[in-house]
Amino acid sequence: MTLDVADLVARARDGxxxxxxxxxxxxxxxxxxxxxxxxxxxxxxxxxxxxxxxGPPGVGKSTSTSALLTALRKQGKRVGVxxxxxxxxxxxxxxxxxxxxxxxHAVDPGVFIRSMATRGHLGGLAWATPQxxxxxxxxxxxxxxxxxxxxxxSEVDVVKLADTTVVLLAPGMGDGIQAAKAGVLxxxxxxxxxxxxxxxADATIHDLKQMISLSRREIxxxxxxxxxxxxxxxxxxxxxxxxxxxxxxHAWLSSHGELAQRRAARARSEVEAIALRILxxxxxxxxxxxxxxxxxxVVERTLDPYAAADRLVxxxxx
Amino acid sequence: MTLDVADLVARARDGxxxxxxxxxxxxxxxxxxxxxxxxxxxxxxxxxxxxxxxGPPGVGKSTSTSALLTALRKQGKRVGVxxxxxxxxxxxxxxxxxxxxxxxHAVDPGVFIRSMATRGHLGGLAWATPQxxxxxxxxxxxxxxxxxxxxxxSEVDVVKLADTTVVLLAPGMGDGIQAAKAGVLxxxxxxxxxxxxxxxADATIHDLKQMISLSRREIxxxxxxxxxxxxxxxxxxxxxxxxxxxxxxHAWLSSHGELAQRRAARARSEVEAIALRILxxxxxxxxxxxxxxxxxxVVERTLDPYAAADRLVxxxxx
Numbered sequence: 001m002t003l004d005v006a007d008l009v010a011r012a013r014d015g016x017x018x019x020x021x022x023x024x025x026x027x028x029x030x031x032x033x034x035x036x037x038x039x040x041x042x043x044x045x046x047x048x049x050x051x052x053x054x055g056p057p058g059v060g061k062s063t064s065t066s067a068l069l070t071a072l073r074k075q076g077k078r079v080g081v082x083x084x085x086x087x088x089x090x091x092x093x094x095x096x097x098x099x100x101x102x103x104x105h106a107v108d109p110g111v112f113i114r115s116m117a118t119r120g121h122l123g124g125l126a127w128a129t130p131q132x133x134x135x136x137x138x139x140x141x142x143x144x145x146x147x148x149x150x151x152x153x154s155e156v157d158v159v160k161l162a163d164t165t166v167v168l169l170a171p172g173m174g175d176g177i178q179a180a181k182a183g184v185l186x187x188x189x190x191x192x193x194x195x196x197x198x199x200x201a202d203a204t205i206h207d208l209k210q211m212i213s214l215s216r217r218e219i220x221x222x223x224x225x226x227x228x229x230x231x232x233x234x235x236x237x238x239x240x241x242x243x244x245x246x247x248x249x250h251a252w253l254s255s256h257g258e259l260a261q262r263r264a265a266r267a268r269s270e271v272e273a274i275a276l277r278i279l280x281x282x283x284x285x286x287x288x289x290x291x292x293x294x295x296x297x298v299v300e301r302t303l304d305p306y307a308a309a310d311r312l313v314x315x316x317x318x
Numbered sequence: 319m320t321l322d323v324a325d326l327v328a329r330a331r332d333g334x335x336x337x338x339x340x341x342x343x344x345x346x347x348x349x350x351x352x353x354x355x356x357x358x359x360x361x362x363x364x365x366x367x368x369x370x371x372x373g374p375p376g377v378g379k380s381t382s383t384s385a386l387l388t389a390l391r392k393q394g395k396r397v398g399v400x401x402x403x404x405x406x407x408x409x410x411x412x413x414x415x416x417x418x419x420x421x422x423h424a425v426d427p428g429v430f431i432r433s434m435a436t437r438g439h440l441g442g443l444a445w446a447t448p449q450x451x452x453x454x455x456x457x458x459x460x461x462x463x464x465x466x467x468x469x470x471x472s473e474v475d476v477v478k479l480a481d482t483t484v485v486l487l488a489p490g491m492g493d494g495i496q497a498a499k500a501g502v503l504x505x506x507x508x509x510x511x512x513x514x515x516x517x518x519a520d521a522t523i524h525d526l527k528q529m530i531s532l533s534r535r536e537i538x539x540x541x542x543x544x545x546x547x548x549x550x551x552x553x554x555x556x557x558x559x560x561x562x563x564x565x566x567x568h569a570w571l572s573s574h575g576e577l578a579q580r581r582a583a584r585a586r587s588e589v590e591a592i593a594l595r596i597l598x599x600x601x602x603x604x605x606x607x608x609x610x611x612x613x614x615x616v617v618e619r620t621l622d623p624y625a626a627a628d629r630l631v632x633x634x635x636x
Contacts (some may be wrong), residue, residue, distance in 0.1 A: 046619060058361040130623070148326065260617070268613035272601055274627035279597045279634075283590055295586035299578070301364060304356040305448070309592035312324065316597075317635060 009040045012139040015078075016147045020112055020139050026115065027131040030277075038131070044138035046263075047251050048080070052162030053147045055188070059170040065147050069105050071239040076110075077143055080136030083115040084148035084158065112136065127277055130161055130270045143246075154271060159187045163262055164249045166242070169208070170191050171200035179298060185211060188226055190245050196230030196238065205230065224252055253301055267275040282316060290315055321351060327358045330457040333396075338430055338457050345449040346434065347469045358451070364581075366398070367568050370480030371465045371537035372505070377488040378512045381552040383465050387423050395427075395461055398454030402434040402447060402466035402476065424433045430454065445595055448479055448588045461564075477532040478587055481580055482567045484560070486510045487526070489518035506544055508563050514548030514556065523548065542570055600634060608633055 003026075011019035026037050053068075055061055065081060072079050106113040116129060129146065136144045148158050160163045167188035193204050208228050227245050231238035253259035283291060294312055297303035303311075321344075344355050373379055373385075383399060390397050414431055423429040426440040434447060447464065454462045466476050477483045485506035511522050526546050545563050549556035551628035601609060615621035621629075 027380045031542040035622075035624045035628075038624040042619050042622040046617070083360055098382075134623075263617050264610075264613055267616040268609060268624045270600070271613050271616060271626045271630060274623055275601055275630045275634075276594060276598055278627060278631050280590070280594055283593055285473060291348075291586060291589060292582075295582055298589060299364070299581050300587040301360050304353075305452075305592055306353045306356040307590045308585075309596060312589060312593045313596050316593075 004029075005033060005036045005040050009037075009044075009138065012131045012135065015109055015140070017109070017112055018079075018174040020135060021114065021138075024114055024116075024132045027135060028128050034131075041134050041138040044140070045134050046137065048133075048141050048144045049246070050133060050137070050144045050161060051246060052161045052165040053145060053168060054158050054165065055168030055170075059168045060233050061147055061168055062229065064168055064192065064194055064239075065145060066105065066110065067231070067233040067236050067239045068145065068242060069111055071243045073105075073108065073110055075243065078110045078141045079112075079143045079145060080139065080141035081111070081113040081145045081147060082129060082132055082136070083113065084146060088208060112139070112141065116160075120311070127273045130266070130273070133161060161266060163247055163253060163259060164188050164189045164194055164246055166246075169204060170195045171198045171204045185226075189224070189249050190226055190242075191228045192242055193228060193230050193234050197232050201230060221271040223256060224249070233310055265309060279316070283312060287312060287315060321349075323351060323354045323358050325461050327355075327362075327456065330453065331362060333427055333458070335427070335430055338398075338453060339432065340435075341453045341457075342450045345453060346446050352449075356452070357453050359456040363452050363457070364455065366451075366455040366490055367564070368451060368455070368464065368479060368481045369463045369481040369484060369564060371463060372483065373486030373488075377486045378551050379465055379486055382486055382510065382549065382557075383463060384423065385549070385551040385554050385557045386463065386560060387429055388554060389561045390461055391423075391426065391428055393561065396428045396459045397430075397461045397463060398433040398457065398459035399429070399463045399465060400450055400454070401431065401465060413530055415588040420447060421508050422586060430457070430459065445591045448584070448591070451479060452621070481577060482507045482564055484508050484510055484564075486493055486512055487522060488513045489516045489522045503529060503544075507567050508530045508544055508560075509546045510560055511546060511548050512551050512557075515550050519548060541574065587629070599635070601630060605630060605633060 008019050008023055012023055023037060023041075025031075026034065031037065053061065053065060063103055065083070069079055069081070100226050105113065114132065116132060133144055133146065146158050147160055165187050167190075168183055169191060170193065193201060193208070195201070196205075203226055212226050212228070229238055229241050230246060231242060233239065250259075253262065291312060294303065294308040298305050326337050326341055329343055329389070341355060341359075343349075344352065349355065371383060373377065383401075387397055387399070423431065432450070434450060451462055451464065452521075464476050464479055483505050485508075487509060488511065493519055509526055511526070512517060523546055530544050530546070547559050547563060548557055549558060549560060568577075571580065609630060612621065612626040616623050616626050
């Protein structure tokens with residue numbers, strides 16, 4: 001089948017889910033005409049609000065995403081969701097998105113949901129996800145929601161991609177929050193305490209407040225106050241407040257020059273990740289024999305791995 | 319303080335824990351004289367059996383590591399442990415190693431334990447861990463045990479580093495094992511079912527046996543049969559059998575040419591990771607201004623990120 005990139009982009013912008021899905025697949029699979037795709041998308045990017053949603057397992061991320069979709073749709077906003085699965089052989093894979101896909105939103109043309117497994121990707125989220133975000137941005141979604149489970153490196157990567165990062169917590173994680181400390185504070189633009197009807201919700205909110213008031217003096221300026229919003233996502237309670245807070249944060253970002261700064265940082269790491277991918281392909285594909293030869297010398301202990309890497313890089317520079 | 323690399327390596331080989339710790343720190347921090355360190359270590363490497371230990375949270379990895387240490391020490395083997403923590407803002411950090419360090423092994427000169435947090439490292443385990451393994455190998459440990467919690471990418475990376483990979487499971491993870499499927503089978507050289515005195519242990523072992531017998535026909539040759547070993551690590555039960563299975567697997571690897579093959583693959587990915595690190599430093603440090611300039615063009619939509627990355631790479635080669 002001939003690939004008509006311009007037509008595909010036009011159809012994606014027309015809201016056709018299949019065209020959007022195809023574009024994301026082209027990006028994920030590093031299609032040979034990826035550069036053409038990237039160039040065709042670019043004029044239409046830069047409009048969406050990009051929201052990251054993360055939190056430890058069990059806080060109700062899928063339910064919260066679904067409730068947030070409902071609330072955003074009520075306002076007429078089109079929403080694209082990327083459910084990032086840092087898939088593990090122990091967890092299976094692509095769990096988050098599949099669960100959501102089953103819900104009421106599956107047939108809503110104003111919603112597009114896609115799961116992406118990071119396993120096997122160089123640098124996990126770093127490379128493919130920003131490109132998928134660009135697809136959804138160019139397709140005209142008002143909000144792009146990147147959902148990931150908070151394990152390992154993925155939630156840190158999500159922060160780098162998002163304009164606004166929502167950290168989801170739940171009662172009964174008392175120790176978890178204590179342990180989390182500064183890490184969570186650094187990444188959260190707003191906190192949502194889900195399952196707020198459960199015992200311990202007040203304590204969780206109280207702990208968070210204390211952590212924030214301590215940290216604000218130390219690591220943050222006074223101008224953005226990280227809100228703490230209680231929700232019961234399964235009943236949609238409190239979710240409108242989250243939507244409101246997202247708007248407020250976006251407005252704050254824009255008026256304080258932070259949006260431009262975050263987007264510049266994002267573009268920087270995006271370009272860097274692609275450049276590294278190109279260089280890696282050169283090392284492995286083009287210089288594969290040389291790499292194997294140098295690796296043999298390392299096994300035989302006639303070269304140490306640094307000396308071997310130096311030679312490989314020198315070869316590359318030519 | 320002047321750094322005398324040769325003296326440091328000599329003291330590490332003499333079993334001095336402080337020298338070993340210092341060498342690993344030099345490696346982790348990418349000390350300017352890293353190349354000298356790598357070269358000094360190389361003649362003494364290639365002797366240790368490198369064992370990876372992974373499994374989902376809650377299966378008793380720290381207890382199992384501790385029990386394995388006791389069993390290996392009984393045989394007079396010196397053991398170095400790297401406890402890899404794919405630290406998350408939600409889990410704090412460096413939990414595994416700290417817990418072990420508190421135990422009986424802390425004062426045993428035949429044991430060295432170190433935790434490494436992967437957060438913030440480019441490619442997580444890919445770069446710093448192999449270098450730390452080389453330190454322990456060169457220091458003369460008979461076994462280097464790399465322990466990591468099975469979330470995200472880390473357990474896959476561990477497999478790439480280890481001669482032998484042990485996957486730890488526990489009863490009551492029924493669904494987990496079902497979900498895990500081929501992923502776990504691909505990475506495990508041997509299975510340990512810990513907490514084998516608990517209800518459901520027989521079912522877990524049964525499930526594993528079925529998975530293995532199915533997969534052997536499909537994805538494995540007949541020559542290595544992944545053993546399934548029940549343990550109660552908290553009481554040291556079954557752990558000697560694990561040690562025996564580790565020896566058997568090592569012997570099998572050696573006699574089937576697999577050891578050389580795995581070590582060649584490891585050297586290859588090690589050299590590749592270091593080369594990528596060098597190239598990344600060139601992009602970010604040396605060409606940082608150019609990267610910022612190109613990133614601005616991406617934000618302004620005058621360039622797409624691929625075109626920007628192509629220019630950056632061309633500059634680097636140029």
